[in-house]
Amino acid sequence: MSEQSGPLTDEIRALIGKTAERLPASPPWGIEREGLRIFTNSIMDPDPRYWDDEFAKTTKFGGIITPPIYVSYIGRKTPAGAEDPISRAFRENPESDGIGGVRDQGRQPGALPPIPTPLKRVLNAGNEIELRSYPKLGDCIFSQARYADIKGRIGKDGSPMLIVTTETIYTNQDGEVLCILRASGFRR
């Protein structure tokens, strides 16, 4: 890849450092057992700290905990009663990739503003995770994101791309920092 700025326009550059509102990142009832069970089964982690109350009480955490990274997923689910985003996406584009239109950041109140670029294909480029504390059952989670960096590149085949890094800080109802996630993605 060359070091040309390529698709990095002044308008996009102005978004670097832009911070979103602090938003609820969990349902109002907070972290609950069933969601935790589904998540930990999906990462194939049978740790009794996630489900055995009696054992969990004996650990340094004092009770049931959740994987820290869980906080970055529970807020992405479609709330009950909302318009079905999958039906909407395929109504708007019968060849939808299943994510464009389903998860359009610009439509979510308080989210980071969308990046004004024709480059729509998103690929995960890398992550950094810093852990401070395990979330607990019943915790209500909040997140606050910002564009930490945006770089423009021209690929070897001449195609433009953006590398977008967002930093999201997850806290609980007491403002305690649970984890900090830095995620980079390619836009092509």
Add this chain to the structure above:
Amino acid sequence: MTTADELRNKKQTYFDDVTIGQDMPPLVIGPMTPTHLFRWSAAIENWHRIHYDQSYAIYHEGLPNILGQGSWKQSILPRYLKDLCLPDGWPWKVSFQHRAMIVPGDTITVWAQVKGKRKVDGLGFVEMDVGMRIQPDTETCPGTATIVLPIRGGRAIPYPFVPPEGA
């Protein structure tokens, strides 16, 4: 795979116990199947079709198969580091990149190798290279991690963890 009882009864690894160059115990997962991938997509409501719609992945996107999710990989590495640190250490930081694709049929070996050790404010910081290797020898997720292990006879690692100055 690690069992619940192994995690329940895990003995502490101390800072004093690890040496530079040491391979930490790996975690082997797989072989992965389309059902594993679909379970993750459903669990987090990620409906990107390249992860579960094989026709779409191959004929529309030109991919070799449906692909394992980057979000799943980013959940596995902290889980592995957590296991290494139990019961009283702390899996402080991990960073990694997504390289080779994981597809159904792959068996994944999550690994770590100690690259450095340092004591800061009475706590034992261990720097490691980490990754998720698929057979025969392809690295899908190279990265680095810092875990904090207790020092024998030293102070307890604070919880919640607040990194000391200079860490």
